[in-house]
Amino acid sequence: MVLHEVGMRDGLQMEQHTVPTAQKIEWIDRLARTGIDIIQVGSFVHPGKVPQMADTDMLFAELMKPGRKPRTLLFSGLVLNEKGLDRALACGVEMVCLGVSASETHSRKNTGMAIADALERIIATAGRAAAAGLKVQVSVQSAFGCGYEGTVPRERVLEIVRHYLEAGFTAISLADTAGHAVPDQVERMFADARNLDASAGFACHFHNTYGLGLANCNAALKTGVKYVESSVAGLGGCPFTKIAGGNVCTEDFLHMIQRMGFRRDVDLSGCIDVAKSVSAYFGRELPGTVYRVGTIPGE
Amino acid sequence: MVLHEVGMRDGLQMEQHTVPTAQKIEWIDRLARTGIDIIQVGSFVHPGKVPQMADTDMLFAELMKPGRKPRTLLFSGLVLNEKGLDRALACGVEMVCLGVSASETHSRKNTGMAIADALERIIATAGRAAAAGLKVQVSVQSAFGCGYEGTVPRERVLEIVRHYLEAGFTAISLADTAGHAVPDQVERMFADARNLDASAGFACHFHNTYGLGLANCNAALKTGVKYVESSVAGLGGCPFTKIAGGNVCTEDFLHMIQRMGFRRDVDLSGCIDVAKSVSAYFGRELPGTVYRVGTIPGE
Numbered sequence: 001m002v003l004h005e006v007g008m009r010d011g012l013q014m015e016q017h018t019v020p021t022a023q024k025i026e027w028i029d030r031l032a033r034t035g036i037d038i039i040q041v042g043s044f045v046h047p048g049k050v051p052q053m054a055d056t057d058m059l060f061a062e063l064m065k066p067g068r069k070p071r072t073l074l075f076s077g078l079v080l081n082e083k084g085l086d087r088a089l090a091c092g093v094e095m096v097c098l099g100v101s102a103s104e105t106h107s108r109k110n111t112g113m114a115i116a117d118a119l120e121r122i123i124a125t126a127g128r129a130a131a132a133g134l135k136v137q138v139s140v141q142s143a144f145g146c147g148y149e150g151t152v153p154r155e156r157v158l159e160i161v162r163h164y165l166e167a168g169f170t171a172i173s174l175a176d177t178a179g180h181a182v183p184d185q186v187e188r189m190f191a192d193a194r195n196l197d198a199s200a201g202f203a204c205h206f207h208n209t210y211g212l213g214l215a216n217c218n219a220a221l222k223t224g225v226k227y228v229e230s231s232v233a234g235l236g237g238c239p240f241t242k243i244a245g246g247n248v249c250t251e252d253f254l255h256m257i258q259r260m261g262f263r264r265d266v267d268l269s270g271c272i273d274v275a276k277s278v279s280a281y282f283g284r285e286l287p288g289t290v291y292r293v294g295t296i297p298g299e
Numbered sequence: 300m301v302l303h304e305v306g307m308r309d310g311l312q313m314e315q316h317t318v319p320t321a322q323k324i325e326w327i328d329r330l331a332r333t334g335i336d337i338i339q340v341g342s343f344v345h346p347g348k349v350p351q352m353a354d355t356d357m358l359f360a361e362l363m364k365p366g367r368k369p370r371t372l373l374f375s376g377l378v379l380n381e382k383g384l385d386r387a388l389a390c391g392v393e394m395v396c397l398g399v400s401a402s403e404t405h406s407r408k409n410t411g412m413a414i415a416d417a418l419e420r421i422i423a424t425a426g427r428a429a430a431a432g433l434k435v436q437v438s439v440q441s442a443f444g445c446g447y448e449g450t451v452p453r454e455r456v457l458e459i460v461r462h463y464l465e466a467g468f469t470a471i472s473l474a475d476t477a478g479h480a481v482p483d484q485v486e487r488m489f490a491d492a493r494n495l496d497a498s499a500g501f502a503c504h505f506h507n508t509y510g511l512g513l514a515n516c517n518a519a520l521k522t523g524v525k526y527v528e529s530s531v532a533g534l535g536g537c538p539f540t541k542i543a544g545g546n547v548c549t550e551d552f553l554h555m556i557q558r559m560g561f562r563r564d565v566d567l568s569g570c571i572d573v574a575k576s577v578s579a580y581f582g583r584e585l586p587g588t589v590y591r592v593g594t595i596p597g598e
Binding site: 183214260 | 559
C-alpha cells in the first residue's frame with residue numbers, strides 16, 4: 001500500500017487564507033519524516049487562478065535541494081497543461097499528476113474544453129513528462145459522480161482509462177471529486193478497471209462529503225488498489241464542484257490500516273502532530289477524528 | 300436489511316439537557332412515519348442513574364396506545380435487570396434489548412458484576428421476557444474493543460454468543476461500544492458468529508469514534524448481518540466508556556444503502572428533517588453529514 005499525501009495541494013487549495021511558504025515547508029518536512037511515500041507539494045496552476053498554489057515552484061526549489069529529502073520519498077506536483085509542465089521540469093519535479101474529468105460540465109468549467117479535447121491534450125503533456133524521465137500519474141476526476149451532472153456513467157470512466165492504458169500510462173487514479181461514491185460502486189469500478197489491465201497501478205482518491213471516505217477506501221483496497229490519496233486532518237474540498245467535503249483524512253486512514261496490520265512503519269503520531277498544527281494554524285476544528293480523540297490507549 | 304433507530308436511547312442518554320417527553324414523542328412520531336423498522340424509545344434504567352431516560356415508561360404508555368403506531372413498526376426498550384423488565388412488561392413493550400459487556404472492567408463498572416454473573420442474570424431476565432411473549436434481542440457490548448481494557452479477545456465475544464444461542468436467543472447484536480472496530484475485524488467477527496448459527500439474526504451497532512462507522516457497517520452487511528442500529532443525526536456516545544464517538548448516523552447510513560439500491564422504501568428526507576430538528580433543538584452541529592450537505596441533486 002502506497003500513501004500519497006495530497007493535503008498541501010488538494011487540501012489547501014480551497015483555503016482562502018494563503019499559507020506562507022515557510023509554514024508549508026515546515027508541515028511538508030514533518031510529513032516527510034513520518035514515512036509517507038509521496039507528498040503532493042502543490043499545483044502548477046496559474047497563480048492568479050489559485051493564489052494558494054502560487055509558491056509551488058518555490059516549494060520545489062527548496063524541497064528538491066540535494067540531500068534534503070529522504071531517498072524513498074517522492075514529491076509530486078499537479079500539472080494542468082504544457083505551461084505547468086514547463087514549470088515542473090524547470091524546478092526538477094520527479095513526479096507529476098495530470099488528469100481529466102469524466103463529467104463534460106466539470107471538464108468545461110475546469111479546463112474550458114470537452115472531455116475528448118482535454119484528454120488528448122493531457123495525454124500529450126503526460127507523454128512529454130514521461131519522455132523527460134518523470135514519473136507520471138494520470139487521473140479521472142469526477143469518476144464516481146459529479147456535483148454538476150450527478151451520475152457519471154461507468155463506461156465513460158473506463159473509456160478514459162482505456163485511452164490512458166493505450167497511451168502507455170499505467171499509474172491511474174480514479175478520483176471521487178464530489179464525494180458521491182458508495183462502496184459497491186467503488187468495488188465494481190476498480191474491478192472493471194483492473195480487468196482492462198491487472199498489472200496497472202490504480203490509485204483511489206475519495207472525498208468525505210457524505211461520510212463515506214474510509215468505507216470507499218476499504219472497498220478500493222479489497223479490489224487490489226495499491227495507491228491511496230489522502231489529506232492531513234481531512235483538509236480539502238474541491239473549489240470547482242458545487243459541493244465537496246474534505247479529502248479522506250490521512251491519520252484516520254492510517255489509524256484504520258495500522259489496526260488491520262498494514263503500514264505500521266509509518267509514524268501515525270507524527271501525522272497526528274501535523275494535523276494538530278494545521279488545525280491550530282487555521283484556528284478551527286478540521287474533519288479528522290483521530291487527531292482530536294487520540295489513538296486507542298494501550299495499542 | 301432491518302433498520303433499528305437507537306438515537307432516542309443511545310443517542311440522547313449522553314445529553315446533559317433532559318429532553319421533554321413531548322419533544323421525544325414528536326421526533327419518534329416523525330421517525331415512525333419514515334418507514335424505519337424498529338425505534339428504541341428509551342431505557343428502563345434507574346431514573347436517578349440516567350435522568351434522560353426517566354420518562355421511558357411514560358413514552359411507551361403514550362406510544363403504545365391502540366391504533367397509534369404503524370403496524371409493521373416495533374418500539375424497543377433497553378432492559379438492564381429484572382426490575383427494568385417488570386417496568387417494560389407493565390407498559391406493554393413489544394421488544395426488549397438486553398446485553399452484557401465482553402470487557403470485565405466495563406461489565407463491573409456498568410453492572411457491578413463480572414461478565415459470567417452478568418450473563419447468567421441477563422439470560423434469566425431475557426428468558427422471562429421471551430416467556431412473556433416479547434421479542435428479545437440480546438447483545439454483546441464492547442465486542443470489538445473497550446475504552447478501559449483496549450483489545451477484547453474475539454473468543455470471549457464468541458463464547459457469550461454461544462451462551463446466548465444455547466439459551467435459545469437468536470437475535471444477537473454485537474456492539475462496538477467504544478468505536479474501536481476496523482472492517483476486517485468486523486468481517487471476521489460476524490463470519491465466526493454466523494458459523495456458530497447461520498440462521499441467527501445478527502445485528503451490528505457501531506460508534507464513529509475513529510470515523511469508521513459506515514466502513515464497519517458495510518463490512519458487517521457483507522457477512523450477511525441483517526439488523527443495523529443507528530442514531531438520527533449521529534447522536535450518541537457511551538457515558539460508561541472513557542471515549543466513544545456518536546453512533547453511526549441513520550441518515551448517512553440510509554443515504555449509503557439507498558445509493559446501493561437497498562431500502563428505497565424508507566423516507567430519507569423524513570429522517571433528514573428529524574436530524575435537522577434534533578440539531579436545532581440542541582443548538583449545535585451534530586456528527587451526521589447528509590443532514591447538513593443534503594442529498595445528491597438529481598438522484
